[in-house]
Amino acid sequence: MNTIEKKYLLPETIYEASRFAMENQEDFTFISGGTDVWVNAFQGTQKKSCIIDLSKINELKGIEIQGDFLRIGSAEILEELKNNDLIKVHFPLLIEAALSVGSPLIRKTATIGGNILCENRCLYFNQSEWWRESVGYCLKCDGDICIATGGKNACFSELVSDTAPALITLNAKIEYVYNNQVVKVDLEEIYTGDGVYPRNLPKEAILLAIYLPLTKKINSSFFKLRERESMEFTSLTFAATTDQNGNLKIALSGVDPKPVVYSGSLNDDSEQILKKLVKAARSVDNDMYSRVYRKEMIKVYLERALKELK
Ligand SMILES: Cc1cc2nc3c(=O)[nH]c(=O)nc-3n(C[C@H](O)[C@H](O)[C@H](O)COP(=O)(O)OP(=O)(O)OC[C@H]3O[C@@H](n4cnc5c(N)ncnc54)[C@H](O)[C@@H]3O)c2cc1C
Numbered sequence: 001m002n003t004i005e006k007k008y009l010l011p012e013t014i015y016e017a018s019r020f021a022m023e024n025q026e027d028f029t030f031i032s033g034g035t036d037v038w039v040n041a042f043q044g045t046q047k048k049s050c051i052i053d054l055s056k057i058n059e060l061k062g063i064e065i066q067g068d069f070l071r072i073g074s075a076e077i078l079e080e081l082k083n084n085d086l087i088k089v090h091f092p093l094l095i096e097a098a099l100s101v102g103s104p105l106i107r108k109t110a111t112i113g114g115n116i117l118c119e120n121r122c123l124y125f126n127q128s129e130w131w132r133e134s135v136g137y138c139l140k141c142d143g144d145i146c147i148a149t150g151g152k153n154a155c156f157s158e159l160v161s162d163t164a165p166a167l168i169t170l171n172a173k174i175e176y177v178y179n180n181q182v183v184k185v186d187l188e189e190i191y192t193g194d195g196v197y198p199r200n201l202p203k204e205a206i207l208l209a210i211y212l213p214l215t216k217k218i219n220s221s222f223f224k225l226r227e228r229e230s231m232e233f234t235s236l237t238f239a240a241t242t243d244q245n246g247n248l249k250i251a252l253s254g255v256d257p258k259p260v261v262y263s264g265s266l267n268d269d270s271e272q273i274l275k276k277l278v279k280a281a282r283s284v285d286n287d288m289y290s291r292v293y294r295k296e297m298i299k300v301y302l303e304r305a306l307k308e309l310k
Contacts, residue, residue, distance in 0.1 A: 006049055024050040030054055034055075044129040046119070062076075065086065071211055093170065094167065098115075116164045122156070167212070172212050175207075178201075191258035221308045223237070224237045225294065261280075
């Protein structure tokens with residue numbers, strides 16, 4: 001049984017949050033909704049002793065048009081995105097993805113920022129302390145090898161965010177503050193593909209907002225493979241968009257430590273698209289569904305998406 005003793009800090013400004021982060025640099029984590037962090041803390045896979053709760057910072061909230069972009073504050077709650085007229089009109093795909101996360105109770109607390117930064121998952125990692133000890137600790141929890149692959153020296157824990165693939169197909173950028181500098185990068189760029197360290201953001205970086213370009217006409221498709229629709233992490237999330245110029249963008253989660261992305265045209269040969277997606281998805285048997293089945297489902301979802309989009 002884990003004894004959880006935490007220092008809990010509740011800043012009211014970004015400046016204060018950054019200061020707390022610097023003061024506790026060695027051993028802290030941010031939380032927004034906490035629906036990912038607290039579960040991992042209770043399971044013993046998240047051991048930081050200082051929690052900096054960003055939920056009281058008003059600067060992280062709000063949805064508004066800024067120039068050619070829709071700016072969504074990182075602390076916006078997933079369940080509430082569906083009530084926003086701007087998102088309803090321009091990005092129904094994001095609503096679909098957000099509403100596929102967890103259950104209604106989780107979505108009423110979970111934030112969009114926390115969702116794109118939620119921890120990668122693996123059957124051999126998301127277990128209790130005694131379970132992980134009894135099978136031998138894996139790479140992601142200070143062990144020597146990846147148990148899912150029978151001993152590889154790389155971690156294949158999966159990115160499970162459902163909104164990340166949707167946002168990537170919408171060409172999202174994220175904005176964060178680090179060391180008093182505001183930085184903007186393509187969302188796609190923050191994922192490393194290494195399951196132990198899945199993102200390349202500095203740990204003191206505070207995610208401020210997500211920016212979506214207001215392209216004129218976007219058609220989209222979204223599918224999620226999961227055991228129960230009522231509440232389940234993804235085994236394969238498939239998002240696809242086309243714009244007015246026939247550009248096609250596809251992004252997957254649940255089959256690799258990072259998003260699997262395809263950019264091309266709606267006229268591309270579907271066999272070639274499939275080949276590229278399946279090759280890029282380094283899925284291993286670390287999920288409730290087998291890797292073979294999940295790869296087959298990429299084909300199924302691709303066919304469905306192209307049918308919807310053409
Ligand atoms: C039963 C259950 C089912 C779930 N199902 C799904 C699912 O289907 N799909 C899915 O995607 N997720 C699922 N989740 C995981 C989680 O609920 C979601 O990913 C949620 O969106 C996380 O958001 P949060 O605000 O609660 O994140 P938190 O737990 O607060 O934080 C998650 C991560 O983001 C970081 N973070 C949060 N905000 C910021 C910020 N502003 N700046 C810097 N870092 C920040 C935290 O440090 C942490 O690393 C589920 C969780 C549970 C318990």
